[in-house]
Amino acid sequence: xxxxxxRKPGRKAGAGTxxxxxxxxxxxxxxxxxxxxxxxxxCSDLCLLHEQRHAGDEVEPDLVNRLFRSAHTLKGIAGLSGxxxxxxxxxxxxxxxxxxxxxxxxxxxxxxxxxxxxVASLLALISGLGRDAAPDEAATAQAEQLLAELARALAAPAxxxxxGLEASGIDPALLRALTEYExxxxxxxxxxxxxxxxxDATFELARFEEGLAEISAALRESGEIISTLPSAxxxxxxxxxxxxxxxxxxxxxxxARRVDLAESTLxxxxxxxxxxxxxxxxxxxxxxxxxxxxxxxxxxxDVRKLxxxxxxxxxxxxxxxxxxxxxxxxSADARTAGLGADLAKLQKGLDRKLRDLQxxxxxxxxxxxxxxxxxxxRVVRRLRIDLGKDVELEFVGGDTELDKxxxxxxxxxxxxxxxxxxxxALEPPDERVAAGKPATGRIRIAAxxxxxxxxxxxxxxxxGMNAPAIRRGAIARGLISEQEVLSEREVLNLIFEAGLSTRxxxxxxxxxxxxxxxxxxxxxxxxxxxxxxxxxxxxxxxxITLPITLAIIQALIVRVGRERYALPIASVRETLRASxxxxxxxEDRELFNLRGAPLLLRSLAxxxxxxxxxxxxxxxxxxxxxxxxxxxxxxxxxxxQQDIVIKPIKGPIRSIRGIAGATELADRVATxxxxxxxxxxxxxxxxxxx
Amino acid sequence: xxxxxxxxLAPDTGVQDWMGLAREASQAFFTGPPAEDRQxxxxxxxxxxxxxxxxxxxxxxxxxxxxxxxxxTPDWLVGVVALRGEIVQVVDLRSRLGLxxxxxxRAHRIVVIHGDDEGVAGLLVxxxxxxxxxxxxxxxxxxxxxxxxxxxxxxxxxxxxxVLDLDRVMERSDG
Numbered sequence: 127x128x129x130x131x132x133r134k135p136g137r138k139a140g141a142g143t144x145x146x147x148x149x150x151x152x153x154x155x156x157x158x159x160x161x162x163x164x165x166x167x168x169c170s171d172l173c174l175l176h177e178q179r180h181a182g183d184e185v186e187p188d189l190v191n192r193l194f195r196s197a198h199t200l201k202g203i204a205g206l207s208g209x210x211x212x213x214x215x216x217x218x219x220x221x222x223x224x225x226x227x228x229x230x231x232x233x234x235x236x237x238x239x240x241x242x243x244x245v246a247s248l249l250a251l252i253s254g255l256g257r258d259a260a261p262d263e264a265a266t267a268q269a270e271q272l273l274a275e276l277a278r279a280l281a282a283p284a285x286x287x288x289x290g291l292e293a294s295g296i297d298p299a300l301l302r303a304l305t306e307y308e309x310x311x312x313x314x315x316x317x318x319x320x321x322x323x324x325x326d327a328t329f330e331l332a333r334f335e336e337g338l339a340e341i342s343a344a345l346r347e348s349g350e351i352i353s354t355l356p357s358a359x360x361x362x363x364x365x366x367x368x369x370x371x372x373x374x375x376x377x378x379x380x381x382a383r384r385v386d387l388a389e390s391t392l393x394x395x396x397x398x399x400x401x402x403x404x405x406x407x408x409x410x411x412x413x414x415x416x417x418x419x420x421x422x423x424x425x426x427x428d429v430r431k432l433x434x435x436x437x438x439x440x441x442x443x444x445x446x447x448x449x450x451x452x453x454x455x456x457s458a459d460a461r462t463a464g465l466g467a468d469l470a471k472l473q474k475g476l477d478r479k480l481r482d483l484q485x486x487x488x489x490x491x492x493x494x495x496x497x498x499x500x501x502x503x504r505v506v507r508r509l510r511i512d513l514g515k516d517v518e519l520e521f522v523g524g525d526t527e528l529d530k531x532x533x534x535x536x537x538x539x540x541x542x543x544x545x546x547x548x549x550x551a552l553e554p555p556d557e558r559v560a561a562g563k564p565a566t567g568r569i570r571i572a573a574x575x576x577x578x579x580x581x582x583x584x585x586x587x588x589x590g591m592n593a594p595a596i597r598r599g600a601i602a603r604g605l606i607s608e609q610e611v612l613s614e615r616e617v618l619n620l621i622f623e624a625g626l627s628t629r630x631x632x633x634x635x636x637x638x639x640x641x642x643x644x645x646x647x648x649x650x651x652x653x654x655x656x657x658x659x660x661x662x663x664x665x666x667x668x669x670i671t672l673p674i675t676l677a678i679i680q681a682l683i684v685r686v687g688r689e690r691y692a693l694p695i696a697s698v699r700e701t702l703r704a705s706x707x708x709x710x711x712x713e714d715r716e717l718f719n720l721r722g723a724p725l726l727l728r729s730l731a732x733x734x735x736x737x738x739x740x741x742x743x744x745x746x747x748x749x750x751x752x753x754x755x756x757x758x759x760x761x762x763x764x765x766x767q768q769d770i771v772i773k774p775i776k777g778p779i780r781s782i783r784g785i786a787g788a789t790e791l792a793d794r795v796a797t798x799x800x801x802x803x804x805x806x807x808x809x810x811x812x813x814x815x816x
Numbered sequence: 817x818x819x820x821x822x823x824x825l826a827p828d829t830g831v832q833d834w835m836g837l838a839r840e841a842s843q844a845f846f847t848g849p850p851a852e853d854r855q856x857x858x859x860x861x862x863x864x865x866x867x868x869x870x871x872x873x874x875x876x877x878x879x880x881x882x883x884x885x886x887x888x889t890p891d892w893l894v895g896v897v898a899l900r901g902e903i904v905q906v907v908d909l910r911s912r913l914g915l916x917x918x919x920x921x922r923a924h925r926i927v928v929i930h931g932d933d934e935g936v937a938g939l940l941v942x943x944x945x946x947x948x949x950x951x952x953x954x955x956x957x958x959x960x961x962x963x964x965x966x967x968x969x970x971x972x973x974x975x976x977x978x979v980l981d982l983d984r985v986m987e988r989s990d991g
Contacts, residue, residue, distance in 0.1 A: 441900075689885065734887035775886075775896055777905020777937040778986045783888055790898035796884040798896075 157207050161200060161252045163426065168196045168245050170500050175241075176507070184318055185226075185233050187311060187350065193241075194223040200248070212251050215269050218276045219244045225280070229310030237279035240272070242507055247272050296322070296395050300355070300371070308353045308371075315350065315373030321398030323378050325370045326357055327390035334366050341370070344385040349374035429530060432491055439480075439487050440771030446480055447768065447792035449473045484769075488675055493533050495573045495582070496524035498540060502571065505541050509548050515555075516566050517548055523573035528580050529675040532652050536582075536672070539645040539656075543584050543668050544569065546641065551588030551666050561663065563587065575674070578696035581753075582670040591660040593617045618658045622646040646807075653694065653786060655752045655803045671753040681770045681799065683791070684748065685763035686731045687738045690797050692770055692789055693759075697750050697802040701764060704745040718747060718758045725749065729760040733805060734784065738762050752806045759805070768792075772799050855955065857948045857970060859977060860927060860941040863915040866977040867941075868948060868970055873929045873982055875936065877944060880924040894940050897926065904928065906938035912985050913964055918942075931986050939985065948972060955979065 171193050178185045197220040204212035222241060225231035231238070247269045254262040296312075304312065315322060325345070329337035338354070345351055350373045357367035374381045378394045450473050456466030499521045506519050528536070552558075552567035559565050570585045593614050600606045600620045612620075621642045649656050654672040673679070673696050680695035708719050709727065716727040727747065731738030739745070739762040748759045770789040775782065786801035857868035858877075876899075883895040883906060892911040896903050906926055910917060923943040931937055948970065956969040956976070967981035 736885075736887050773903045775903050775905060776935060777893075777896070778907060778931070778935075779889060779893060779905060782886060785886065788884070788896055788898075788903040790903070793882075794898055795882045796896045796898040796903050798884060798886065 157203060158252055158255050159426070159428075161203055161212070162249070164196050164200050164203075165245055165249050165252065166497070166500075168193060168200075169249075169504060170496075171196070172241055172245060173500055173503055175238075179233050179238070184314070187227070187314075190223060190227045194220060194227050197223055209251075209255070211266055211269050212248060215244060215248055215251075215273060218273055218280075219248075221280060222276065227310075228307050229314065235279075237276070239511075240276055240279060242504060243272055244276070246504060246508065300324075300369070303355055304353055304371075311350065311352045312371070312373070315352065316396065318373075319398050320349070320373045320375065321378050321381075321394065322352075322396035323372050323374060323381065324393045324395050325372060325385075325390050326367060326393075327370065328365050328367045331364045331366050334368075338368060341385065341390070345370065345372055345374075345381075348376045348381060348384055427490075432487070432530070435487055436491070437771070439484055440773075442480060443484065443769050443771065444790055444792065446473065446476055448794075449476070451792045488529075491530050491675065492527040493530045494524060495526045495528060495533065495580075498533055498537055499524050499571065501537055502541060502544055506544065506548060506569075509545065513549065515548070515552065517552060518566050518568045520568065520570040521572075522570065526573040526575055526580055527674075528672065532654075532672055532675070535648065535652050536670075539648045540582065540584075540670070542641055542645050543656075543670075544571065547584055547586040547588065547666065547668070551586045551590075553589050557589075576671075578674055580672050580674055582672070584668045584670075585665065586667075587665040590662040590664055591618055591621070591658070591666055592662065593660075596620055615659065618660055621658060622656060650801070650803045650807070653801070653803055655755070655806070657753050657755070669753060679770060679772065680767060681789070682748065682767055683765035683797065684730070684746070684761040685765055686734070686761055687736060689736065690765055690791070690795075691730065691734075691761075692768075692797050692799045693748060693750070694786075694799070694802060695767065697752055697806075699749040699751045699756070702747045702749070704747050704760060705743050707747070709742070720749065720758070725756055725758045727758040727760060728805070730800075731760075731762075733759075750802055750806055752803050755806050757806050770797075770799070853951045853953065855950050855952050855970075857950065857977070857979065858927065859945040859948050859972075860909075860925075860939075861943040861945055862910055862913065862941055863918075865915075866945065866972070867909075867913075867966075868977045868979045869927060869929065869939075869982065870979070871947065875928045875930055878926050878928065878938075880920055880926060880940070897938060899928065899938075902936070904936055904938050906940050907985065909939045909941055909980075909985070913966075929982055929986075931982075935986070937986050948977065 171189055174189055175185060175193070178189070197216050201213050201216035201220055204210075204216055219241060222231065222237055222244075226233065226238065247265065250262075250265040251269055254265050301309075312322070325341075327338070327341055342351055342354070351370055352373055353371040355369045355371070357369040372381075376384065378392065378397075382392050449469070453466050453470040453473050456462040456469060458466070503519060503521070506517060510516060547569050548567075552569070553561070555565040558567065568587045571582065572585070573580060573582045575581075597606075597612070597617050597620075600617075600623070601608055605620060605623050606612065622645070623643060646656050649670060649672070652672055654670060657669045657671075658666065659669070660666040673694065681692040682695055682698050682701070683690055683692055685691075702720075704718075710717055710719070718725045718727045729738065731740075741762070742760075745760050745762055746764050748761055748764075750757045750759055768791070770791075772787040772789055775785070775788050784801050784804050786799045788796050788798050791797050856871040858871055858874055860867050860869060878897075878899065881897065883897055885895040886893060886905075892908050894906040894908045896905050898904075908917070920940075921942070925941055925944045926938040927941055927944070928936060928938050950970045950972075954971050956971075958966055958969060963978075965981050965984040966978040967984070968979040969976040970979055
């Protein structure tokens, strides 16, 4: 992805290096988008790098090269746009990566750890640019500090624990022809005990490029080409000879059989250690195929363009609905029944195509959660340093896809939840050992799809939550009364109320008392829900439930009095006639017997403060479910099911409590979409303090 | 709350209305005062008083159709309407100006105005009267007097019409 790409000519090349606060040129937004993309690639590459370092594997040279190129490209872009601080920092990272690439810096050198901070700092600088033209001062100051740190780290004497190559038995003349990078790769391969072979390949002068490309590709499948040198060997007329220095993962005999060496000869210069003969090739191949695909097949698209497209599809859906209504009307009249039938047929065809189009556009908006996971692991790496605490982080279900808009809004709340788990929930190592747990805590983040929702669980094996303490805190802050009877789950979920903290101590990582309520309201804005379950001493699980998309949804249209409202089908479990099941009262609440299970009942008219029919005999109960919570909603009538596009409500009032948005129905009347998560949360939690 | 007709908004009637006014305005173009000093105002009627809205802030004028009431919002919000897929809040201008509420009539119109940034809002008025052209310097400020949402007075015949301060009309609040 970060391979050098064609850049548009004509980007303003003035300013060069002069002013750190220079405004990006007119296409500044594009610069920011491009820089962000490069940085995201660097993040995920760094993750891989750390994984390989951690596992003690050889760090893949292609990976380091890609990182190096990314830093280089970024430096260039920043230089052209006059973003001096970004350019300088990228330059420093490039130095580190170059050192790593050439083996001047060992993979275990501390400076490698600074790469993460470098990328984080660059991201901070760039995202500051997105809002107003100049990088913000805090980010700039932080970058300057990091630059100084990098300079110090780079100035430290390098420890190239590399022995001479003379002992390798390779022709000194050949060795002299190698570049520094190639020398490093050769040393590294020798150190790893890989067999080293020299292949002399002869090609027709007219077609040598193809031939060379062919043999190179074949060799790369089972090894690394350290160098390709034109050969001094005497060659026939119209022929050209190359010498390829190859470190292979296969035994040389196997390699000779694998690669078609019709006009080539293979010489073993170093036998290597035969141990890891043919174990590795498969995964390498797989990874290569994946990265190739992303180079050739992806297009960067502005999210706003997708939004526009989505709106258009939404309007088409509305018009299709209107067409259906006309067809029904025509069919009802004997004189136009034929015409109505034709129109209905046409509408059906249109319907099918429209569904495909809808699915297609939706699919484009879907992105895997892996992106969020990568950000999380970056945050945690940083926290490891800040808190001097280790953690085992596990991610499951990175392929689970969600609407891009939701993914973007999801990052902050999720980071908060993970930070909380790391900082508060996980005990210090000595305390853990004393409790008979492994010294290092674990946080497991798992995502999976459940129907039209995506569930994300953050599970830690920390100290768990202290329900009595939370209850005392809630009473002290007047959230509940002393007499109130709450189940343990209800008590735990009080942490999402404003002003309640789970821990007494204050830390920089997760401040005091603020946070979980913000997490809840942020997720509610996405139509999502957050819940907590915990067992003292064993750990805590935070469960986030989100709709897959916010764009086009299936909705159940219900009637209350003279008004109609839309309920997202994703949250509707079933609908029942109110008269068919007994309703009983407990305190001031009504409950409903749903096949033996009690279900809390609320009337939509009461919730919205409007006038309904108030006729239980003809009313319906819509059973709503969000996450683990259930609620029965009384409505006067069911109008039908429809695809709707949820639109924002424009005007002086920014947010309307309990309303997620509105949509235009086939009769061109605006219809409000109920915010089910707010309803469920209010419905089950609200209780009058006695 | 305003009683509304159950008929849907006819999609083009509002536009025709607006076209007529635009024609009228363009005819006056050659006879009116010089361009740099000219201010065009849409005159609307509320409780037998006349109010003016700067023309450049107006997006369209539509007939009053089906308005959807929004629960748990302040009184001055009549409800929301769908305008070609867009959902727009409608503000009761009477209530914003401290005038008594009345039943909606056939003459009622929604004047759709541009707010700040991408904002948009509908203003419910009793009727639309026409376009008034004035010179910028003829506008009188209302300093020293307490008005809810009127910032200037424009001369018209023997008297004045009140020019609405749309930013005050649209003042955001979370309900």
